[in-house]
Amino acid sequence: xxxxxxxxxxxxxxxxxxxxxxxxxxxxxxxxxxxxxxxxxxxxxxxxxxxxxxxxxxxxxxxxxxxxxxxxxxxxxxxxxxxxxxxxxxxxxxxxxxxxxxxxxxxxxxxxxxxxxxxxxxxxxxxxxxxxxxxxxxxxxxxxxxxxxxxxxxxxxxxxxxxxxxxxxxxxxxxxxxxxxxxxxxxxxxxxxxxxxxxxxxxxxxxxxxxxxxxxxxxxxxxxxxxxxxxxxxx
Amino acid sequence: xxxxxxxxxxxxxxxxxxxxxxxxxxxxxxxxxxxxxxxxxxxxxxxxxxxxxxxxxxxxxxxxxxxxxxxxxxxxxxxxxxxxxxxxxxxxxxxxxxxxxxxxxxxxxxxxxxxxxxxxxxxxxxxxxxxxxxxxxxxxxxxxxxxxxxxxxxxxxxxxxxxxxxxxxxxxxxxxxxxxxxxxxxxxxxxxxxxxxxxxxxxxxxxxxxxxxxxxxxxxxxxxxxxxxxxxxxxxxxxxxxxxxxxxxxxxxxxxxxxxxxxxxxxxxxxxxxxxxxxxxxxxxxx
Numbered sequence: 450x451x452x453x454x455x456x457x458x459x460x461x462x463x464x465x466x467x468x469x470x471x472x473x474x475x476x477x478x479x480x481x482x483x484x485x486x487x488x489x490x491x492x493x494x495x496x497x498x499x500x501x502x503x504x505x506x507x508x509x510x511x512x513x514x515x516x517x518x519x520x521x522x523x524x525x526x527x528x529x530x531x532x533x534x535x536x537x538x539x540x541x542x543x544x545x546x547x548x549x550x551x552x553x554x555x556x557x558x559x560x561x562x563x564x565x566x567x568x569x570x571x572x573x574x575x576x577x578x579x580x581x582x583x584x585x586x587x588x589x590x591x592x593x594x595x596x597x598x599x600x601x602x603x604x605x606x607x608x609x610x611x612x613x614x615x616x617x618x619x620x621x622x623x624x625x626x627x628x629x630x631x632x633x634x635x636x637x638x639x640x641x642x643x644x645x646x647x648x649x650x651x652x653x654x655x656x657x658x659x660x661x662x663x664x665x666x667x668x669x670x671x672x673x674x675x676x677x678x679x680x681x682x683x684x
Numbered sequence: 685x686x687x688x689x690x691x692x693x694x695x696x697x698x699x700x701x702x703x704x705x706x707x708x709x710x711x712x713x714x715x716x717x718x719x720x721x722x723x724x725x726x727x728x729x730x731x732x733x734x735x736x737x738x739x740x741x742x743x744x745x746x747x748x749x750x751x752x753x754x755x756x757x758x759x760x761x762x763x764x765x766x767x768x769x770x771x772x773x774x775x776x777x778x779x780x781x782x783x784x785x786x787x788x789x790x791x792x793x794x795x796x797x798x799x800x801x802x803x804x805x806x807x808x809x810x811x812x813x814x815x816x817x818x819x820x821x822x823x824x825x826x827x828x829x830x831x832x833x834x835x836x837x838x839x840x841x842x843x844x845x846x847x848x849x850x851x852x853x854x855x856x857x858x859x860x861x862x863x864x865x866x867x868x869x870x871x872x873x874x875x876x877x878x879x880x881x882x883x884x885x886x887x888x889x890x891x892x893x894x895x896x897x898x899x900x901x902x903x904x905x906x907x908x909x910x911x912x913x914x915x916x917x918x919x920x921x922x923x924x925x926x927x928x929x930x931x932x933x934x935x936x937x938x939x940x941x942x943x944x945x946x947x948x949x950x951x952x953x954x955x956x957x958x959x960x961x962x963x964x965x966x967x968x969x970x971x
């Protein structure tokens with residue numbers, strides 16, 4: 450009887466081990482963990498399209514920007530702080546960042562609010578929301594970011610993100626912003642391998658007469674961006 | 685120190701006193717419709733630009749490991765700006781034509797101008813004496829008169845001959861769609877400000893400019909103002925139609941006048957006659 454109990458316990462524990470192992474692995478935190486003394490090269494491409502509907506007219510325009518490359522040199526790492534040097538064209542800048550993506554220090558001004566990986570482990574299909582605000586010349590603009598883990602394997606994790614900005618909804622102006630994106634995160638390198646994001650912005654203008662509100666113009670602006678890791682150099 | 689301040693203040697007030705009226709005056713000249721159009725356009729473009737700035741600030745680079753990137757900007761609103769600029773220019777031209785037509789449409793204006801012509805009244809005064817046809821300064825006086833009339837009427841000397849052609853030329857710069865858009869703008873503006881009659885009068889001008897009877901009085905004045913320098917009316921030499929017309933109006937025909945002049949010459953003393961002949965020969969040199 451004792452033998453049966455102990456063997457069943459062993460089988461159960463082995464089963465449990467195999468069951469827990471992948472789930473624990475999948476529930477791992479995502480952190481930026483670039484290897485020190487390594488340079489990562491990235492390519493950035495962006496394009497935009499916009500339309501302007503005004504009475505009977507519909508004008509549209511497209512623009513494809515030139516591809517840009519930049520290099521991230523990991524100068525050093527101390528616990529959860531990373532010192533990186535970014536070389537983009539003639540510009541060279543250094544930043545100290547945390548492993549969750551938060552910016553600690555930089556000599557640059559007016560930087561955007563960066564996406565931060567949550568400290569809590571991500572579960573597949575679960576969305577985590579966090580608030581970020583931007584101090585701009587138009588005042589403090591709050592935004593809510595949502596991050597969802599779509600799928601994950603040993604090397605790669607796919608996440609989707611979206612951001613919501615407060616729009617305007619008055620009788621004369623209606624504004625909406627949408628931002629969605631996907632991140633393919635290289636878990637071995639601790640760096641995003643490919644990031645794609647799209648922004649959509651729509652504004653409707655109305656002319657308010659005494660009792661009637663007439664449509665005047667609608668402006669729609671769409672932009673898509675792609676960031677791809679193209680190489681890795683050991684220093 | 686106080687003296688300096690007082691002088692500075694005085695100079696500043698003086699400067700403002702000199703400079704301020706110009707923008708104020710310039711502003712007064714802009715029709716209300718154009719103000720409304722520009723205001724709307726500015727509001728839209730301002731909003732679009734600031735939103736692009738926000739998008740750029742937020743989403744140009746979502747990661748701290750990447751540099752901030754420029755937003756790929758497409759400008760579909762360019763055509764909107766261009767179209768509105770075309771409409772604005774046309775509206776300014778139409779307003780000028782409209783005001784010219786309104787100013788010159790008085791039925792008695794042409795008659796008053798014809799009466800005030802130097803060649804008319806000088807001829808009229810000196811007709812009996814017989815000097816009028818030899819006066820060398822008459823064309824100069826006529827030119828001065830024309831310049832003043834052009835200045836006062838606000839008519840462009842090199843402009844179109846009639847109100848109809850002027851409207852047609854002004855509307856040529858707009859496509860059919862743009863014309864429809866302009867009329868739609870007029871409608872919206874009229875609905876917003878029903879007490880403003882500016883757009884209704886412009887719409888009336890566009891609608892009626894095709895009829896030949898429209899602004900006929902103004903057209904006659906324009907023809908008179910833009911008459912060629914070499915035309916007999918402008919030269920002020922010979923018996924102009926205007927002169928005869930005027931004589932007819934007061935009940936004196938040309939034959940009666942000549943007879944009267946001859947009678948007056950007969951009444952002159954021999955000395956006066958000799959002086960008159962001398963003067964005539966003197967003016968012959970100029971001719």
